[in-house]
Amino acid sequence: MAQRLLIMGPQGVGKGTQAALLSKHYGIPAISTGDIFRYNLKNGTELGKQAKAYTDKGELVPDELTNKIVKDRLGMDDAAQGWILDGYPRSASQVEALDKMLKELDTPLTAVVALDADHDVLMQRIAKRAKEEGRADDTPEAIAKRLDIYAKETAPLLDIYKSRGLLVAVDGQGEVDQICKEIITKLDER
Ligand code: AMP
Secondary structure (H helix, E strand, O other): OOEEEEEEOOOOOOHHHHHHHHHHHHOOOEEEHHHHHHHHHHOOOHHHHHHHHHHHHOOOOOHHHHHHHHHHHHOOHHHOOEEEEEOOOOOHHHHHHHHHHHHHHOOOOOEEEEEEOOHHHHHHHHHHHHHHHOOOOOOHHHHHHHHHHHHHHHOOHHHHHHHOOOEEEEEOOOOHHHHHHHHHHHHHHO
């Protein structure tokens, strides 16, 4: 069955890692809005220039820009057999925008994978990544901002997907392969 998935959870929970493994397993692209912004920043594109003020501070990039990059990406050929969206939607208005896009494409979501972990574990992982990758938005202020936005704007969205019967909740603590196995088992059971 074609999978059209969201992967949701706080920063540091391992969304990117699991999205990459699921991408390989199902043979579908993992689409990360954060990665798309970082790529454009690095290459100094117009989109990168417009997004920079927001990404540097850990704030959300305005919807007009964000929704458009997702719409364009979902329309590409390699997305015809399914996809995993990582880092989108992050607000109620983005849920609405995504609903509209998927209706137009006639490609409904198949599931929403929600990962979670204790606050201490998240902070440790983010600090480790900051050291390894040196992301511009891994400053203490930007990290705090992102976690705050997640708690206030993004976490409540899980209830929307739960009420639609799409939520697949998995503990994001533990061994990477084991977590991936659990996600796949739960997805394939549906
Ligand atoms: P991430 O790698 O998912 O943490 O994203 C890095 C940064 O990109 C975020 O802090 C935002 O500035 C921006 N970004 C990524 N996804 C979105 C989104 N769905 N809506 C708005 N801004 C986003």
